[in-house]
Amino acid sequence: MNETESAVNLKKRRGAIALLMTMVLLGVFPLDVLLPSFPALSEHFRTTPANIALSISLFAVGIALSQLLIGPLSDVIGRKRLLLAGMAVSMMGATGCVLSTDYSFFLFFRVVQAVGCGCFVLSQALVQDLFRGEERDRLRILMVTATGVFISVSPLAGTFLQTTMGWQGSFMLFIALAALVFVKTCFFLERSHPGATGGRPKIIQSYRRVFSDFEFLGYWLISAFAFACHFSFIVISPLIFMEQLHLAPYDFSLTLLVYGVAYLVGGIVATWLTHRISTSHQIIIGLSLILLSGLSMLYLSLHFPLSAVTVLTPMLICTAGTTIARPAATSRAMSLFADSAGTSASAGSTLIFICGGLISALISLSPANLQATLGYSFILLSSLALLINGRINARASNIRPSPNCE
Structure with missing residues (x-):
């Protein structure tokens, strides 16, 4: 049985x-x-x-x-x-x-x-x-990985x-x-879910509840900034590869497949890390890789001519960072309001959409070197995300009782 x-x-x-x-x-x-x-x-x-x-x-x-x-x-x-x-x-x-x-x-x-x-x-x-548990974390890594692969294959x-x-x-x-x-x-799917409570939906109160929590907002911002780095490259890539490097549409599509393979590798690394380090350390490692990607992008743009290699190499590093940081941050955010998972997911997804859309639009309108602009953006976004993560950990340490307390 x-x-x-x-x-x-x-x-x-x-x-x-x-x-x-x-x-x-x-x-x-x-x-x-x-x-x-x-x-x-x-x-x-x-x-x-x-x-x-x-x-x-x-x-x-x-x-x-x-x-x-x-x-x-x-x-x-x-x-x-x-x-x-x-x-x-x-x-x-x-x-x-x-x-x-x-x-x-x-x-x-x-x-x-x-x-x-x-x-x-x-x-x-x-x-x-x-x-539940590690299975939930692994599935979120798989979903982030699949998103990158599907975006790369879609063109x-x-x-x-x-x-x-x-x-x-x-x-x-x-x-x-x-x-x-x-x-x-x-x-x-069953007809309902464990958190369904019935009654009339109180949409404004639900969003006020989740957005008033600094930890919830902070983790979703970390996920949003990591996504914005990835999404900005997707938006900018036709301008770089097709307009500046004069690749044909088919060749451009094949180039993005390399980016999709990088997501697969990043997902494997992220899955391996879930068994060995905490989600907090995963976030730090992922964001540090995005920071390294930005520094590499900026260095290559200043010292080497524009080419597919000088653009894709730092983006592969960024991809690894994104697939490590985003699932960890999302899991932390979603665990805070388990009884309102639908509201939590909508709030986070909207925040990700707004950040990705606005940041990518600003980068695409930049009159300067697009490759250098991407590098500066990655450095800024990853640094802000690291500061937010540090602030969340500091607040958690202050709330946590001292070991000497009775």
């Missing part, structure tokens, strides 16, 4: 992990995979590439706004119903995009798709609900889909993957 129960539990855990990985994929897929289709979209809707870029911005805004509501609601009514509803809305939006013949309708359905995709913020809450996948199926291909693949998540959610 015990063996049967163990086999069932193992099957459920594997199903839950597969569900989470698909959610991670769908969280980044709709943004990056569409980039190679900009010219085709411009021609189809008879508009400019700048207007097509607006659809990306609106998509990001739609996700940010919807997840602010989805997280707290999930703490009251449970994850499953919201995830199913989000998948249905996102598939409806994607279908509308495929069928649109007018650009204004395309924008409308793109926002509808984004509102549905806000449910992917529940992936962190589900990790908090379904897993190449977008190029293939555009060549074989046209711009509609990315939306059709999204619909298929979303349908898969819908089915998996039906089979592998």
Whole structure:
């Protein structure tokens, strides 16, 4: 009987992990995979590439706004119903995009798709609900690693889909993957979660509660700054590799695959560290690697001509730091309000989105050497994150009772 129960539990855990990985994929897929289709979209809707870029911005805004509501609601009514509803809305939006013949309708359905995709913020809450201890930490490392890999592979996948199926291909693949998540959610998630309390959601009070906690805010800022370093490179990389180094789109996509491999290696190192050092030390090591990356980037930009090697080498170091620091900081933050995992995940995800978007935008608008600007940004962000981590540890030491106390 015990063996049967163990086999069932193992099957459920594997199903839950597969569900989470698909959610991670769908969280980044709709943004990056569409980039190679900009010219085709411009021609189809008879508009400019700048207007097509607006659809990306609106998509990001739609996700940010919807997840602010989805997280707290999930703490009251449970994850499953919201995830199913989000998948249905996102598939409806994607279908509308495929069928649109007018650009204004395309924008409308793109926002509808984004509102549905806000449910992917529940992936962190589900990790908090379904897993414990080291297994939870390892899964967060896997999710961060998978995010980097999926972002790196998406432009190449977008190029293939555009060549074989046209711009509609990315939306059709999204619909298929979303349908898969819908089915998996039906089979592998319970109707509620351990922290569901019922009653009316108090969204403002929930966010006030978590954001008033310095430790919670500090750990999410650490995760956000680490993510901003990674995201800034992704945003800047077309400008460096395609405009300045004149790589063809296909060659650029292959270059990003190297970056994806670095995420895999970083994830392996981070998993190895979870068994040997505390999450606090993992954060310090990860942020120190990002700082080293910034110093290396700055040195190479000042003493060597711009090349793929001088850009990718420090970014590989940064990738290792990101895959070590982010999961550790996220685990610390999510453990503080285990009874409000949905609100915690939404608050942190919104903070990450704001930091990543604003910092990457500022870097892309820099008139100076982009490589040097990246280096300065990495140095500044990692230094701020190290200061925040030090402040959190200092406060914890002051609160902790002295060993000499009775």
